[in-house]
Amino acid sequence: MNRWGLSICAWLLLASWMVSNHYAPWGSAHSEVLACAAAVALAVAGLGRAAPPIRVDRPVLFLLAIALVPLAQVAIGQIFFAGDGWIAALYLGCAAWTTLWSAHAARVDQDRFVRSLATALAAGALFSSLLAITQVCLVSTGPLGLFIAAVPPGHAPFANFGQPNHLNDLLALGLAALMLMYERRWVSGAFAATGAALFTGTMVITQSRAGLVLFAAAILWHALFARRAGLRTPRAAIVAFAAAWCALFAVWSRVLDVVELSAAPALTSRLQAGPRTVIWAQLWEAIWVRPWTGFGWNQVSVAQMAVAGDYPRSRLSEHSHNLLLDLMLWNGVPLALLIAAVATWWLVRSALKVRSANGAFAVLVLGLLLTHSMIEFPLEYLYFLVPFGMALGILMVEAGSKPVWVVSRPAGFAALLAFVGVAGSAAGDYWRVEEAYRAMRFTVARIGTVPANARTPPLDTQFTQLSAFYEFSMSAPRAGLDAAELAWMGRVAHRYGYAPTLHRYAVAQALNGDLSGARLTLLQLRQLHGDRPYAEAKEEMRQMADQHPELRKLQLP
Structure with a gap:
């Protein structure tokens, strides 16, 4: 393996967690491009002068086969907009690509590759911890503040991720990396314990409940693999850090009150499930609207709109916060269960063959991300999907996976x-x-000058x-739209069911005589976004009725 290529890969992966740029329409795009670049650097590292042929294993082909599904859905018109299917295929292809080259790296120089991955994870967790502490302590950073994401008032710190749950994931992966470093004697016990204390403390200040399930997953992992992989980390240490997290999580709001920093919500409110359980029930019902084929990849919001009128006090979501539910909504129940069954069978079968600290580390990384995927969606971001693919490649080699075919170096290039x-x-x-x-x-906010008739x-x-x-x-809603134009607006409104989008679509429906459709759209707006946006839309329609008398026929509760 080219050591410089591996170093660049690790640095790019680290950079993907450090980027503070979060811009519309895709807040994580800058970070995800860097994660993709890390996957490219990994391939470059594996194509050195003395590189052996590249072996293609079944898990890589499995991921590529799944990547064909959204493309097929685009071809048959199941997905509203082709770009949704294309980006899903690109992400799955990137996962397959990373898995392929990480397995290659693990076969050629496993220790160097695993060490570079663990170092990147630990460094990312360290730097992110420092950023989060800076955010919660309201430290003035001067010009350096340009490189630190701003935290909204009353919001928990999140380093440069934009959301606390993702910081929590990286901290958990950092703890896994520290454990591997201790197991391999790359760091001392004191160093590992100090780092673990810092990462655990930072998990507390994120106020993310994910720490509970992540520590539970780590304890279960240790029970299953401590003897199998000959681990020297005592289980009591993991339990102690988990107990410390629970205790500090319970008193954190009082700590902030004592030191007079930004207030945190009370413990009872932090332990509430919030709208997630409503979303799960809502999307479970949506699954049975199209149980055989699903709604298509990246169409969870479309599925939610299909049943939104039946569930008050819900919240718009483009993800179900549960990987299995997502798979069923994207692919339909039969294909989703097939994908889940094959993946589970292979992962369990491979994990049972692990006999080393490297393999156990790979299982832990996979387990942490998959566990959190049952209540969140970390794997829908490349900066976690790429490390997932790297761990998958390591596990493939540890389990003795046999290649389906071998690819030459020129073909690799x-x-x-x-x-x-x-x-x-x-x-x-x-x-x-x-x-x-x-x-x-800027235009929508009426900043600047736009010609009146500009198209x-x-x-x-x-x-x-x-x-x-x-x-x-x-565009502005108007009368005189034909059926195709109104249907196109409906597809956009159902794909991006934000309050202004639904409001605009409802106005267009009413202006073009579809009063029952307008009432349903406004009901969906109210159920997903609450009474205030609904009242604002209702008042604006009342005012518009002076110029558009047809709106007076729209009887709204």
Whole structure:
């Protein structure tokens, strides 16, 4: 393995967690591009002069086969906008790519590769901990503040992730990395314990309840693999850190009150499930609207809109916060259960063959991310999907996975060029979209001057879902729309069911004679976004009725 390539891979992965840029329409795009670049660097490292042939294993082909599903859904018109299927296929392809090259790296120089991954995870957790402490203590950082994400008032710190749950995931992976470093005697016990104390304390200040399930997963992992892999980390140490997390989590709001820092919610409110249980019930019902085929990849919001009128006090979500539910909503029940069964069978079978600290570390990384995927969606971000693929590749080698076929080094170079071309094209295209969205937000906010009769030029991009929302946002509802135009507005509103989007679509429906449809859309707005946005939409429609008498026929509760 090329040591410089591995170093660049680790640095790029670390950078993906450090980026503070979060811009519409895709807040995590900058971080995810860096994570994808880390996967490219891993391939470059594996194509050194003395590199052996590349072995393609069944899990890689399995991921590639799943990547074909959203493309097939696009081909048959199941997905509203082709860009949704395309981006899902690209992410799955990136997961397969990372798994392929991480297995190659583990076969060629496993210790160097595993050490670089563990170092990146531990360093990312360390730097993110320092950022989170800076945020919670309201430390003035001067010009360096440009490189630290701003935390809204009353919000828990999240380093540069934009949300506490993701910081919690990285801290848990950092704890796994410290444990491996201690097992391999790369660091002393005192160093590992100090780092673990810092990471555990930072997990507390995120106020994310995910720490509970992540520590539970780690304790179960240790019970299953301590003897099998010959681990020297005592289980009592993991239990002690878990108990410390529970105790500090319970008193954290009082600690903030004593030191007069930003207030945290009371413990009772932090232990409430919030709208997640309503969303699960809602989406479970949506599954049975299309049980055989599902709604398509990236269409969870569309599925939610299908039943939104039946569930008050819900919340719009583009993800179900449960990986199995997502799979069923994307693919239908039969295919989702098949994917889950095959993946579970292979993971369990491979994990039972683990006999080393490296393999146990890979299982722990996979287990932590999969466990959290049952209540969140970390694997829908490349900066966690890439480490997941790396751990998967390590486990493949540890389990003695046999390749389906062997690819030559020149073929590997050709695949690298193709992957860079596809991913680079998507990244470059997205920068144009981001710039257009920035201008669109100024226009919608009435900042600057726009000619009265100016027509918004179409946004030509492979991300057709983003171009559709862009065009929708830059247009005004009017009478005289034909059926195709109104149907297109409906697809956009159901894909992006934000309050302003649903409001605009309801106005268009009412102006074009679809009063029952307008009432349903406004009901969906009320159920998903609450009484205040509904009241604002209702009042605006009342005012518009002076110029559009047809709106007076719209009887609203």
